[in-house]
Amino acid sequence: MSIFTWLLDVAIHNAYAMYQVIIAVVNGHAATDGANDREVEVSAPKSLREAKEEIVNLLVAAQHMHMQSLRHRANHREPIEDIVGSDQSQHMLTRSRGKLLCLLCSIRGGKNRVKYACTRCRRGYHAECFMAIHYKHMMSENAAVMDALNVVFLTTSGIPISKTRHRQNSSIIEPCNIELPKLVIREPGSSIRKRRRISPAV
Incomplete structure (x- = not known):
């Protein structure tokens, strides 16, 4: 037994002894209380x-x-039929043909460039920065993210300051042009995996 566990055990012993004395006093007063004219007992651990x-x-x-x-x-886990089409937001994170400056990182003073962008904001984002900006209500338990967002919004008085882009950004892939990833298929008896692209239905 270490010194800490020994001290903890002694503290519990002393607390139990004091508790027994207090319970005896409380029960003694309750038994002689003439206001209720009945005996009231407070139970304590037997051992x-x-x-x-x-x-x-x-x-x-x-x-x-x-x-x-x-x-x-x-x-x-939600059924797949409840998930598909449940989000009506027009903000989507998609690939960009060129590297863009991450909006949140630029507000924080960084120069990070990414290959992902929001189809509605028309700005570049890391996946984590996109989640922090668009789903702040889901970040309440993430103290580091919330502190960073609060500093950003306080610094900019609630309106993120960024340079206005006058030219339309054509590098961001539009939702209508998004292609699903190639499937990795392993054929029976073969160690070679083949990729197959799903063609959009006509």
Whole structure:
């Protein structure tokens, strides 16, 4: 037993002893209370072992609930028919034929260039920066992202400052021209994987 666990065990012993004394005093006053004319008893753990078990249960209860919540979210998957077409936003992250300056990084003072852009904003974004800008409400538990966004919006008074692009950016691939990735298909009995492109329906 380490010094820390020994001190913890001593603290629990002392707390249990004090608790027993307090319970005895409370029950003694309740038994002689003439206002209610009835005996009121406060129960206490019967043994030191039970007291330790109650302390452990209280300490791990919050973590247990957190783990249950994580398991529930992991097992809960929406049907594909509920996902397809559920997002009506016109902001889409797509590839760009050329490298563009990431909007969020440029506001923060960076010069990062990316191969992805938003079809509605007409600006370049990292996937992470696109999520932070367009889905801020889902970032509430990410302290680092929220701090960065708050600093950006406070600095720019709520309106991101960026250079106006007068020329239409033709490098951003439009939604109507997006092609699905090639499928990687492994044929039976073959170690060679072949790629096949899905042709759009006419």
